[in-house]
Amino acid sequence: MSEERLERQSQEPSPIVKRKARSAKEQEFTVDSSMESAVGITVQELSYLLLLEGVKGMGPQKFKIAFEAGLCPEDLLNNPQKLRIPGKRGKEIQRSIGQAADQDSTVVMARAKRYIAQAYKYGSKILTYSHPLYPQNVFRSNYPTPILFARGAIEILAKNKTVACVGSRKIRPPYSERHREFATFLSTLGITVVAGFALGADTIGHQAAVNAGGCTICVMAGGLSRPFPPENRLLWEDFLHSPRAVFVSEAPFGARAAGLTLRKRNKLIVAFSLGVLVSQSPEKGGTMNAYRFGLEQHKPIATFLSDGTDDTLGNKFISHSAKVLVATFDSKAPDREAWQRWIQQLSYSI
Numbered sequence: 373m374s375e376e377r378l379e380r381q382s383q384e385p386s387p388i389v390k391r392k393a394r395s396a397k398e399q400e401f402t403v404d405s406s407m408e409s410a411v412g413i414t415v416q417e418l419s420y421l422l423l424l425e426g427v428k429g430m431g432p433q434k435f436k437i438a439f440e441a442g443l444c445p446e447d448l449l450n451n452p453q454k455l456r457i458p459g460k461r462g463k464e465i466q467r468s469i470g471q472a473a474d475q476d477s478t479v480v481m482a483r484a485k486r487y488i489a490q491a492y493k494y495g496s497k498i499l500t501y502s503h504p505l506y507p508q509n510v511f512r513s514n515y516p517t518p519i520l521f522a523r524g525a526i527e528i529l530a531k532n533k534t535v536a537c538v539g540s541r542k543i544r545p546p547y548s549e550r551h552r553e554f555a556t557f558l559s560t561l562g563i564t565v566v567a568g569f570a571l572g573a574d575t576i577g578h579q580a581a582v583n584a585g586g587c588t589i590c591v592m593a594g595g596l597s598r599p600f601p602p603e604n605r606l607l608w609e610d611f612l613h614s615p616r617a618v619f620v621s622e623a624p625f626g627a628r629a630a631g632l633t634l635r636k637r638n639k640l641i642v643a644f645s646l647g648v649l650v651s652q653s654p655e656k657g658g659t660m661n662a663y664r665f666g667l668e669q670h671k672p673i674a675t676f677l678s679d680g681t682d683d684t685l686g687n688k689f690i691s692h693s694a695k696v697l698v699a700t701f702d703s704k705a706p707d708r709e710a711w712q713r714w715i716q717q718l719s720y721s722i
Contacts, residue, residue, distance in 0.1 A: 400482070401489040411491045413498045418484035420445035421500065421519055423472045426480075429465045435518040436511070439501045449473040487521075490625035496523040496596060505529045513643035513669050517622050523596040524611060524618040528587045534564040535718070536641050538662045539573025539651035540683065546703055547652035547684070548573070550676050552580045553706045554649060559586025561715065566591065566644045568637050569608075569619075571601055573651050573659075579607070582616045589644055592621040593629035593637040600629045634658060639665045646718040647672040653686030660686050667695055674714050676703035 408414045424430050424445050438448050438455055448455055452469035455462070491498050499506045499520040507529045510516055522529060537555050539547065555565045555577040565581035567574035569590040581588040590611065594600045596619050599608035611617035622640065623633055638658060642648055642665040650673065653659035663686070666673045677700055678688035691700040699714040701707055 401485040403485045403488050407492040411488050415484045419481045422480045427468045432516045436516045510643045515643040522620045525615045528618040531564045534645050536566045536645035536648045537577035541572035543573040543652045551651040555580035556584040559584035587616045590619045591641045593633045595623045595625040595627040597625040638662050650675045655685040674699040
C-alpha cells in the first residue's frame with residue numbers, strides 16, 4: 373500500500389493491526405542482561421518509560437521537562453508530584469501518573485521484553501535521553517520523543533550537522549536533478565541528509581548522500597524489521613550494510629506504517645534537522661507537513677522556484693509565506709552560492 377493512500381486513511385491503526393499487536397504482546401520473550409546491554413536499556417527501565425507513555429497528556433515535551441528536572445521514569449511513577457507543571461492540567465497529569473503506577477505491570481513488562489528481544493535480534497539499539505547517541509537536535513526540538521529505535525550505522529546519530537531534504541514521491545525534472553545535486557552538495561560539506569525513505573525525492577536524497585561519501589538518516593514510519601515502502605527493499609538491504617546510513621523510528625519492531633505514523637515521521641524528520649529543503653510539492657500532500665512542522669519548530673526553510681504547474685504549487689505557497697523567511701532557489705540550474713548562503717544561516721558554522 374502506498375504512503376499516499378495511507379495518509380488519506382484514518383489516523384487510527386486498522387483492527388487487523390490492533391489484533392496483531394495484541395497477539396504479539398501475549399508472546400513470551402526471554403531477555404538476559406547481555407541482551408539488555410547490547411540494546412542499551414534494561415527491561416525495568418523500558419517498562420517504566422512505556423507506563424509513562426501510556427499516560428494521557430504525557431507527551432514528548434513533558435518527558436523532556438522531567439528529564440531536565442533530574443527525574444527518571446521510576447522517580448516520576450513513585451512521586452508524580454515532582455513533575456512541576458502548573459495549573460489544572462498539571463494536576464490531571466500527576467493524577468494519571470499515579471494511576472499508571474498502580475496498574476498491573478505484567479503486560480507492559482512483557483512488551484518491554486518483546487521490544488528488547490526484537491532489537492537484539494536485529495542488532496539494533498533502543499535510545500532514550502540518557503543514551504550517548506540520542507540525537508541532540510531531536511532533544512532540543514519541540515518533539516523530543518522519549519524512545520527511538522535505531523538500526524544500521526547508529527554512530528551517525530551523533531552528527532548534529534543535518535538538513536532535511538524532502539519532496540514529492542512523484543518528483544520530476546528539473547526538480548529531481550536539483551534535489552540530487554543539493555543532497556550531494558550537503559554531503560561534500562560534511563552535512564548529513566535526513567529524509568523519510570519514501571519513493572521519489574527521499575530516495576534520491578538518501579542515495580545521493582551515500583554516493584557522495586556522506587551520511588544519511590532514514591526516518592521510518594513503521595518498525596525497523598521491514599522496509600517501507602516495500603518497493604525500496606533493495607535500497608533497504610544495501611543501506612543496512614552501509615557505514616553511511618542509519619534507520620530510526622518511533623515505532624517498535626513489527627509495527628506497520630499508518631496515517632498517524634507517517635505524520636509523526638514527518639515531524640521527526642524536521643526535529644532531526646537544522647533546516648528543511650522542500651524540493652517539489654503540490655499544494656496539498658504529506659510533503660507540506662514537513663514545511664508546517666518546519667514553521668512550528670522555527671527551522672530555516674528552502675525550496676526551488678515553482679514553474680507554475682500544479683505539482684509545484686506547494687513550492688509557490690512556501691516561497692510566498694509571510695510567516696518565515698524562505699530561501700527560494702533557481703530550479704533550472706544549480707546555484708551553489710545561494711545554497712551556501714542558506715546553509716550558513718543554519719545554527720552552526722561550517
